[in-house]
Amino acid sequence: MKLDRTSFAILAMGAILLIAGPALPSWMVSMLNVSLCYGTVVLGMMLLMRNGIVSFGHGLYFCLGAYAAGLLDQMLKMPDMLLMVGAAVVVTGVVSAILGLLLAKYRDIFFAMLSLAFSMILYGLLVKTASLGSTDGFNVAAKTVAGFAVAPESQRLMVYSLAVVFATVSAFFLHSYLASHQGRLAGAIKDNELRVEYMGASVMRAVHRNYVISAVLAGIGGALMAVNIGHIDPEMTYWPQSGEFVFVAILSGTGSVFAPLGGALVFEAIRSFAYEYSPNTWQMVLGITMLLVMIFLPGGLWSLFTRKREG
Amino acid sequence: MIAKALGTMLTGIALAAIAAAPAVAQQKASVKVGFVTFLSGPASGPFGVPARIAAEAIVESLNAGKAPAPYQIKGIGGLPIELVVIDEAGGATKQVSEYRTLVQRQDVDIVIGYIGSGDCLAIAPVAEELKKLTVLLDCGTPRVFEEGSYKYLFRTRPHATMDAVAATMYLLDNRPAVKRIAGINQNYAYGQDSWNDFEATIQVMKPGVDIVTSQMPKFGAGQYGSEISALHSANADVVHSSLWGGDLEAFMLQAQPRDLFKKSVLVLVAGEPYLHRLPGKIPDGTIVGARGTNGVFAPDSPLKRWLVETYKGKSGGVDPNYPAYSTAQAFLGVKAAWERAAAKKVGSAIPMGAAKNVKEEMEKAYQPPTQEEVIAAFEKSTFDTPSGKVHMTLGKGHQAVTGTAYGTTRLENGVVKVGNIKYYDADRVTPPEGVSSLDWIRSGFKR
Numbered sequence: 001m002k003l004d005r006t007s008f009a010i011l012a013m014g015a016i017l018l019i020a021g022p023a024l025p026s027w028m029v030s031m032l033n034v035s036l037c038y039g040t041v042v043l044g045m046m047l048l049m050r051n052g053i054v055s056f057g058h059g060l061y062f063c064l065g066a067y068a069a070g071l072l073d074q075m076l077k078m079p080d081m082l083l084m085v086g087a088a089v090v091v092t093g094v095v096s097a098i099l100g101l102l103l104a105k106y107r108d109i110f111f112a113m114l115s116l117a118f119s120m121i122l123y124g125l126l127v128k129t130a131s132l133g134s135t136d137g138f139n140v141a142a143k144t145v146a147g148f149a150v151a152p153e154s155q156r157l158m159v160y161s162l163a164v165v166f167a168t169v170s171a172f173f174l175h176s177y178l179a180s181h182q183g184r185l186a187g188a189i190k191d192n193e194l195r196v197e198y199m200g201a202s203v204m205r206a207v208h209r210n211y212v213i214s215a216v217l218a219g220i221g222g223a224l225m226a227v228n229i230g231h232i233d234p235e236m237t238y239w240p241q242s243g244e245f246v247f248v249a250i251l252s253g254t255g256s257v258f259a260p261l262g263g264a265l266v267f268e269a270i271r272s273f274a275y276e277y278s279p280n281t282w283q284m285v286l287g288i289t290m291l292l293v294m295i296f297l298p299g300g301l302w303s304l305f306t307r308k309r310e311g
Numbered sequence: 312m313i314a315k316a317l318g319t320m321l322t323g324i325a326l327a328a329i330a331a332a333p334a335v336a337q338q339k340a341s342v343k344v345g346f347v348t349f350l351s352g353p354a355s356g357p358f359g360v361p362a363r364i365a366a367e368a369i370v371e372s373l374n375a376g377k378a379p380a381p382y383q384i385k386g387i388g389g390l391p392i393e394l395v396v397i398d399e400a401g402g403a404t405k406q407v408s409e410y411r412t413l414v415q416r417q418d419v420d421i422v423i424g425y426i427g428s429g430d431c432l433a434i435a436p437v438a439e440e441l442k443k444l445t446v447l448l449d450c451g452t453p454r455v456f457e458e459g460s461y462k463y464l465f466r467t468r469p470h471a472t473m474d475a476v477a478a479t480m481y482l483l484d485n486r487p488a489v490k491r492i493a494g495i496n497q498n499y500a501y502g503q504d505s506w507n508d509f510e511a512t513i514q515v516m517k518p519g520v521d522i523v524t525s526q527m528p529k530f531g532a533g534q535y536g537s538e539i540s541a542l543h544s545a546n547a548d549v550v551h552s553s554l555w556g557g558d559l560e561a562f563m564l565q566a567q568p569r570d571l572f573k574k575s576v577l578v579l580v581a582g583e584p585y586l587h588r589l590p591g592k593i594p595d596g597t598i599v600g601a602r603g604t605n606g607v608f609a610p611d612s613p614l615k616r617w618l619v620e621t622y623k624g625k626s627g628g629v630d631p632n633y634p635a636y637s638t639a640q641a642f643l644g645v646k647a648a649w650e651r652a653a654a655k656k657v658g659s660a661i662p663m664g665a666a667k668n669v670k671e672e673m674e675k676a677y678q679p680p681t682q683e684e685v686i687a688a689f690e691k692s693t694f695d696t697p698s699g700k701v702h703m704t705l706g707k708g709h710q711a712v713t714g715t716a717y718g719t720t721r722l723e724n725g726v727v728k729v730g731n732i733k734y735y736d737a738d739r740v741t742p743p744e745g746v747s748s749l750d751w752i753r754s755g756f757k758r
Contacts, residue, residue: 276417
C-alpha cells in the first residue's frame with residue numbers, strides 16, 4: 001500500500017506525540033490525553049456528518065465503552081488496558097450493529113432524536129442501578145498492558161501513549177476508509193441518496209456500516225477516557241455529553257481526519273483556560289467561540305488550512 | 312499543507328508550554344489554595360455559591376488576622392492565603408482534568424472543594440497519585456473512606472449516614488407512635504442512599520413499622536403531581552425527604568395547597584439551607600436537619616459569631632447555611648494542622664544551648680512545614696470550628712465525625728424558627744472505624 005501525504009502525516013503526528021510525551025509538562029500530557037480520547041469519538045462523529053447525519057446520542061457508545069472497561073475491572077478483575085479497549089470495541093460493535101438496523105432508516109432530526117432517546121435509555125438504566133453507584137459511578141484502575149504490569153510512576157505516560165496509539169491508528173484507518181470506494185459513498189449519500197441507489201449501492205448498508213464504525217470509535221474513546229480519568233459515571237451518556245461531541249465536531253469541521261483531533265485539543269484548551277481565567281463565565285466563553293466559528297468559519301476550524309491553499 | 316498545519320499545532324503546544332511553565336521556586340510567600348465549588352448549575356444556588364462566599368469571607372478575615380482564638384495568627388501559619396476558585400460544574404471527567412490543572416499548572420499548595428459525591432469519589436485516587444493535600448468540602452457519600460484508604464485526602468465534615476440515624480432517633484423520640492412511613496427522594500445516588508439509610512434505620516429501631524411508599528422522582532423533575540397523589544393515598548404518618556434546591560421548593564409549593572402535610576409530618580434531612588427561602592411554604596412541625604450542628608443548630612461561640620458576621624458582610628445580610636459551615640471546617644482544619652506542624656517543628660529544633668549550627672537549625676525550624684508534616688498533624692486531630700469540635704477519627708484519621716442535631720420548625724412573624732432542638736453525639740450516629748454504614752445500621756448500631 002502506498003502512503004499518501006495525510007496517512008504519512010498521521011503516522012508522523014503519532015510518532016511526535018509519543019516521543020514528546022516524556023518531555024512535556026505533566027498538565028499538558030493530561031490535556032493532550034483528554035483531547036485524544038475526545039478526538040477519537042469525534043472522528044466517528046465526523047464520519048457520520050460526511051453522510052449528512054448528526055447523532056445527538058453518541059454519549060451512548062462513549063459510555064458503553066467506558067462501562068465495558070470499568071466492569072472488566074470491577075466484576076471480572078481484569079484491569080488490563082488493552083483488554084478494556086477490546087471489550088469496549090466488542091460491546092459497542094454489537095450494540096450499534098443492532099440499533100443501526102433501525103437507525104439507518106432515519107435521517108435528519110429523526111435520526112438525531114432517536115439516537116438521543118437510546119442514549120437517555122442507558123442513562124436511565126444506569127441511574128437506577130445502585131450496585132454500580134447510580135449517578136456517583138465508580139472508580140476504574142488499569143494496572144497492566146497486555147498482561148505486563150506497569151509501574152505506578154510510569155502509569156500516566158503509559159495511559160497517554162496508549163491514547164496516542166489508538167487515536168493514531170483510528171485516524172489512519174478512518175482516513176484510508178474515507179478514501180476507499182465504500183468510504184466515498186458517504187459524500188454521495190449526503191448529496192443524493194436516490195442516485196446512490198440507482199448506481200447500485202445500498203444506502204442502508206453504507207449508513208449502517210458507517211454508524212457501526214463511528215460507534216466503535218466512540219467506544220474506544222470511552223474506554224480510553226475511563227482509564228485516563230479513573231472514574232466513570234452515567235453523565236457520560238447524558239445529553240450534554242453527546243451535545244459536546246456535536247459541538248466539537250462542528251468546531252473542527254469535517255475536512256480531514258486531523259480536524260477532529262485538532263478541534264478536540266482546541267476545545268480542551270479553551271475550556272481549561274476558561275475554567276482558570278473566568279470561572280464564573282466559562283460556559284459563555286465556549287458559547288462565544290462557537291458563535292464566532294459558525295459565523296466566520298462555517299466549515300469549522302479546519303477551513304483555516306484549506307482556504308490558504310485555495311488562495 | 313498538512314505538514315504545515317501539524318507544524319503550527321506543535322509550535323502552539325510548545326509556546327503554550329513555555330508560557331505556562333511555573334516560575335522558578337522561590338521563598339514561600341503565600342499559601343495557594345485551589346477552591347472548587349459549584350458556580351453554575353442546580354447545586355450552585357443552595358450549596359456552591361454560599362460555599363464560595365464563605366471561602367472568600369473566611370480567607371479575607373484570616374489574612375487580616377481577625378479570626379478569634381485559636382485562629383488569630385494571620386493567614387495560615389503567618390503566610391497569606393491566595394484563593395483560586397474554579398467551577399465544579401461539568402461532571403467528574405472535567406473535574407479530574409481541572410484538578411490536574413490546579414495541581415500541575417496552577418501549582419496550588421492545597422485543594423479544598425467538591426460538593427458532588429461523584430466528584431469526590433473521582434478526585435480521591437487522583438489526589439493520591441499527584442500527592443497533593445486535598446480536603447473534601449461538602450460531599451456526603453460514606454463510600455470515599457469506606458471503600459478506600461488515603462494519605463493525602465481528608466474530609467472535614469461527617470458523612471451522610473448520621474443524617475438518617477439522627478433523623479430516626481429524633482422522630483421516634485418525639486412521635487413514638489409512628490406506624491406508616493413514606494418517602495420522596497430524587498432518583499440519583501444521594502437520594503437513594505438517603506432513603507436506604509433511613510428505611511434501614513427505622514426498621515431496626517422500630518420493627519414492624521410499615522413502609523407504605525417510596526417515591527423516586529427523577530432529579531430536577533419539577534412536577535410532583537403524581538408523587539403527591541401517591542403520598543396522599545398512602546396515608547403516611549411521616550414523609551421522609553432529602554429533596555433540595557429547586558426540586559424541594561417546587562415540591563413544597565405543590566404539596567402545600569393539597570394539604571399533604573395536614574396528614575403527614577415532613578422530615579427534611581437537608582432542609583436547613585432553605586429555611587430563609589420557604590417561610591409560609593414550610594408547614595409548622597416539619598422536622599429539619601442541617602447535616603451536622605451547623606447554621607441554626609450551631610451552639611453559640613466566638614467562632615460561630617465570627618463566621619456569621621464575616622459571612623453576612625459578603626452575602627448582603629443572608630445568614631450562612633450548612634455549606635458555609637462546611638467551608639469553615641475545611642479551612643480551619645487545614646490551618647490548625649499547619650500551625651500545629653509549624654509549632655512542633657520549632658519545639659523540636661535543637662536547643663539554644665547547642666554548640667554549633669544554631670542559626671541554621673533555627674532558620675530551618677521556622678520554615679513553613681512540609682506537606683508531609685501538615686498531613687501528620689492533620690491525621691486524627693481535633694479542632695474547633697463554628698459548628699463545635701470536629702474529630703478526625705474515621706478513615707484512619709482522615710474522615711471527620713461531629714455530633715448532629717434535629718429540630719422542629721414553626722413560623723413566627725414571617726420568619727421560620729427552629730425549636731425543640733435535640734443534639735446527638737457523634738458516637739451515637741456514626742459507625743465505628745472499619746464498619747460500612749449499612750452493615751452498622753443492620754447490626755443494630757453495634758459499637
